[in-house]
Amino acid sequence: MSATATTERPRRSRHPVDEVLPAPRLFVYGFQHVLAFYAGAVIVPILLASAIDLSTEELIHLINADLFTCGIASIIQSIGFWKVGVRLPLLQGVTFTAVSPMIAIGLAAGGGTDGLLVIYGAVIVAGLFTFFIAPYFSRLIRFFPPVVTGTVITIIGIALLPVAAADAVGGAGPTLDPPSGRNMAYALGTLALIVVIQRVFKGFMATVAVLVGLVAGTLVAWALGDAHFDSVSGSSWFGVTTPFYFGWPKxxxxxxxxxxxxxxxxxxxxxxxxxxxxxxxxxxxxxxDIARALRADGLATTIGGVLNSFPYTCFAENVGLVRLTRVKSRYVVAMAGAIMIVIGLIPKAGAIVAGIPHPVLGGAALAMFATVAVVGIQTLSRVDFHDHRNVVIVGTSVGLAMYVTAQPDVAKAVPEWAQIILGSGITLGSITAILLNLVFHHVGRRRGPAVAGTPGSLIRLSDINAMTREQFVDTFSGLFQGPTWVVERAFDQRPFRDTRDLRQAFQEALFSATTEEQLLLVNAYPDLGAEAVAGGDEGEGSLRDQASLGLTRLDERSHDELSELNHEYRDRFGFPLVTCVRDRDSYAQVLRHGWERLNNSPSQEHAAALVEISKIAAYRFDDLVADANPIHSARQRIVDVDQMA
Incomplete structure (x- = not known):
C-alpha cells in the first residue's frame, strides 16, 4: 500500500447550507433577498414614526438605521460566532409583534423623540434578557413536536398573506390609491411571470424568478408612469447612523x-x-440550534437599541424565498446582510429600492408567503390526525389566528397589555398551539405513561403489567394481522419497565418465532389496495394503514397496476406483498418499491416482510398510545433531545 493511499482521507461532503457560491451568484441571490425583504423591513419604522409623531428627517434616519442593523443582524445569524447565530439562511428583520407595544410605550412617554428614548431603553434590556435566557428557552424544544411547529409555520404563512394582498392592491393606508384594475394587473402579472419562469426554466433562471419578477414588474410600471424615483435625486450619497443618535435611552x-x-x-x-x-x-x-438563534435575536435586538433600531427576529418572509428558489446557502443571506449595510449607508440606494411599486411587491409576496404555509402543511403531514387531539390543536390554533388576522379590531376590546397577544394572529395562534399541546399531551404525565385507550379511558403501563393474558391480547391483538401468538409471547415478557420495553417485547416475539409461524403471519396480511381492505373486512388497522396514501380509493387504472404487482409478487414468493404504507411518501413510491422487491431472493423477501410487519405494528402502536405521538422521525428527534437534556 502506497504512502499516498494511507494518508489520503475521504473528503466529507459539504451540506448545501455551508456551500460558498461564486461571488456573482452570491450577489444576485442576496440582492433578491433584499428586494423581497425591503418593504417588510421599512414598514415598522414608518408605522412607528407616524404614530408617535416623528419628523420626516427622523423617519429617514430610522429607516437607514433599520437597514444597517438588519444587515449586521443577518450576518450574525447566518455566519455566526461562538454560540451565537444558527448558521442557516435566515434573514433578520424587525418583528411586527413589537409594533403595537412600542407605539403604546412611545405615546405613554409623550411621543416624539422622548417616547423613542424610552422605547430604546426597553429594547436594550429585552435584548439582553433574550440573550441570557436563550439556553433555558431552548430546553423547551420537546414541547414543539410537529403538531406545534407545523401549526405555527402554517399560521405564519397564512397570516402574512393579507400583508401581501394589501400591497397587491396598492398598499394599506389612507394616502395610497384605492384598489384598481391596473394594480391588480401589476400584482398578478408579477406573480404569473414568477410562475412561468419556475415552470419553463431550470437552474439559475429558476432560482432568480422572484428577482426577475420584481425587476420586470417595476420596469413595466415605470414605463407606464406608475413607478417613481423622484426621491433618488433628493437623497444624499452617504449617511451613517451613530449610537444613541436621538439621545441616551431612558x-x-x-x-x-x-x-x-x-x-x-x-x-x-x-x-x-x-x-x-x-x-x-x-x-x-x-x-x-434554537439557543444559538435566540442568542442572535437577543444580541441583534440590543445592537438595535444602541443603533436606533428595534427588536429583531428571523424574518418569515424570506423563509418562503428560500423554499421557492431552493438556494440553501447561508452565505447568500450573509451577502444580503452586506448589501443592506451598504444600502443603510447610502440613502440613494435605499431610495431606488423604495421605488418598487406596492402592487409589484405584493405579487411576489403572495408567492413567497404562501410557500411558507406550504412548508407548514408539509410538517403537518407527519402528524397523526387519527388522534383527535391533534385535530383540536391545529384547528383551534389556526381558527383563532385567522380570527384576529381577519378582524384585527377585536384587539381593541381587551386591555392594552393583552393586545400584545390578540393584536397578532401569529402570536395568538402560536401560543394557542403550544398551550393546547401541553394540555392534551403533557398534563398528567406524572401518573405514568399512557400506552393505550382513549383520552377518556387511558390504559397506563401499570395497568398493562396487571392485565391477564386475555386482557393483554384483547388490547394489543390489532397490532398484527391474523394470529395472536406474537402478542401472547410478548405478554410472557412482563413486567415492562417502560413503553420502549413493551415495544421491544413485540419485536422479540416476532423475530424469534419459527419460519412456519412467521409465514402464517405474513399470509394473514391483505393485498395492497384490496377491496376487502376498503370495505373494512380486514380490520380497522389495515384500513387505516392503506388509507394513509389513498390505496383504498384508487382509480381503475391505479387499482389494476397494484393488482398486477400483487399477482406477480405472490407468484414469485408464495405470500402477499407486505409493505408499511405509512413509511412511503406516495402511491407511486409504493408501486416502485414493490417492483424493486421482485428482484430479491425468497429468503431476503421473507426477512423483508417481517421488517415491514414490525414497522406496521409500530405505527399501529402509535395509534393506540394516548400520550404525545409525533411520527417516528419526529419522535426520535425528541428522544435524542431529551437524552441531551
Whole structure:
C-alpha cells in the first residue's frame, strides 16, 4: 500500500447550507433577498414614526438605521460566532409583534423623540434578557413536536398573506390609491411571470424568478408612469447612523416588562422559523440550534437599541424565498446582510429600492408567503390526525389566528397589555398551539405513561403489567394481522419497565418465532389496495394503514397496476406483498418499491416482510398510545433531545 493511499482521507461532503457560491451568484441571490425583504423591513419604522409623531428627517434616519442593523443582524445569524447565530439562511428583520407595544410605550412617554428614548431603553434590556435566557428557552424544544411547529409555520404563512394582498392592491393606508384594475394587473402579472419562469426554466433562471419578477414588474410600471424615483435625486450619497443618535435611552419598568413579553413571544416565532428553514434545507434542528438563534435575536435586538433600531427576529418572509428558489446557502443571506449595510449607508440606494411599486411587491409576496404555509402543511403531514387531539390543536390554533388576522379590531376590546397577544394572529395562534399541546399531551404525565385507550379511558403501563393474558391480547391483538401468538409471547415478557420495553417485547416475539409461524403471519396480511381492505373486512388497522396514501380509493387504472404487482409478487414468493404504507411518501413510491422487491431472493423477501410487519405494528402502536405521538422521525428527534437534556 502506497504512502499516498494511507494518508489520503475521504473528503466529507459539504451540506448545501455551508456551500460558498461564486461571488456573482452570491450577489444576485442576496440582492433578491433584499428586494423581497425591503418593504417588510421599512414598514415598522414608518408605522412607528407616524404614530408617535416623528419628523420626516427622523423617519429617514430610522429607516437607514433599520437597514444597517438588519444587515449586521443577518450576518450574525447566518455566519455566526461562538454560540451565537444558527448558521442557516435566515434573514433578520424587525418583528411586527413589537409594533403595537412600542407605539403604546412611545405615546405613554409623550411621543416624539422622548417616547423613542424610552422605547430604546426597553429594547436594550429585552435584548439582553433574550440573550441570557436563550439556553433555558431552548430546553423547551420537546414541547414543539410537529403538531406545534407545523401549526405555527402554517399560521405564519397564512397570516402574512393579507400583508401581501394589501400591497397587491396598492398598499394599506389612507394616502395610497384605492384598489384598481391596473394594480391588480401589476400584482398578478408579477406573480404569473414568477410562475412561468419556475415552470419553463431550470437552474439559475429558476432560482432568480422572484428577482426577475420584481425587476420586470417595476420596469413595466415605470414605463407606464406608475413607478417613481423622484426621491433618488433628493437623497444624499452617504449617511451613517451613530449610537444613541436621538439621545441616551431612558428606562421604564413597565416598558421593559412589555418588551420582555414581546421578546418571549418572538422567541416562539423564531423557533417556528428555524424549524421551517430546517425543513426546507433538510438540516436537523436541535436544542443548541434554537439557543444559538435566540442568542442572535437577543444580541441583534440590543445592537438595535444602541443603533436606533428595534427588536429583531428571523424574518418569515424570506423563509418562503428560500423554499421557492431552493438556494440553501447561508452565505447568500450573509451577502444580503452586506448589501443592506451598504444600502443603510447610502440613502440613494435605499431610495431606488423604495421605488418598487406596492402592487409589484405584493405579487411576489403572495408567492413567497404562501410557500411558507406550504412548508407548514408539509410538517403537518407527519402528524397523526387519527388522534383527535391533534385535530383540536391545529384547528383551534389556526381558527383563532385567522380570527384576529381577519378582524384585527377585536384587539381593541381587551386591555392594552393583552393586545400584545390578540393584536397578532401569529402570536395568538402560536401560543394557542403550544398551550393546547401541553394540555392534551403533557398534563398528567406524572401518573405514568399512557400506552393505550382513549383520552377518556387511558390504559397506563401499570395497568398493562396487571392485565391477564386475555386482557393483554384483547388490547394489543390489532397490532398484527391474523394470529395472536406474537402478542401472547410478548405478554410472557412482563413486567415492562417502560413503553420502549413493551415495544421491544413485540419485536422479540416476532423475530424469534419459527419460519412456519412467521409465514402464517405474513399470509394473514391483505393485498395492497384490496377491496376487502376498503370495505373494512380486514380490520380497522389495515384500513387505516392503506388509507394513509389513498390505496383504498384508487382509480381503475391505479387499482389494476397494484393488482398486477400483487399477482406477480405472490407468484414469485408464495405470500402477499407486505409493505408499511405509512413509511412511503406516495402511491407511486409504493408501486416502485414493490417492483424493486421482485428482484430479491425468497429468503431476503421473507426477512423483508417481517421488517415491514414490525414497522406496521409500530405505527399501529402509535395509534393506540394516548400520550404525545409525533411520527417516528419526529419522535426520535425528541428522544435524542431529551437524552441531551
Amino acid at each position: 428606562f421604564s419598568v413597565a416598558a421593559i416588562v412589555s418588551m420582555v413579553v414581546v421578546m418571549l413571544i418572538t422567541a416562539v416565532e423564531t423557533t417556528g422559523d428555524v424549524f421551517a428553514t430546517g425543513e426546507i434545507v433538510e438540516k436537523r434542528i436541535e436544542r443548541d
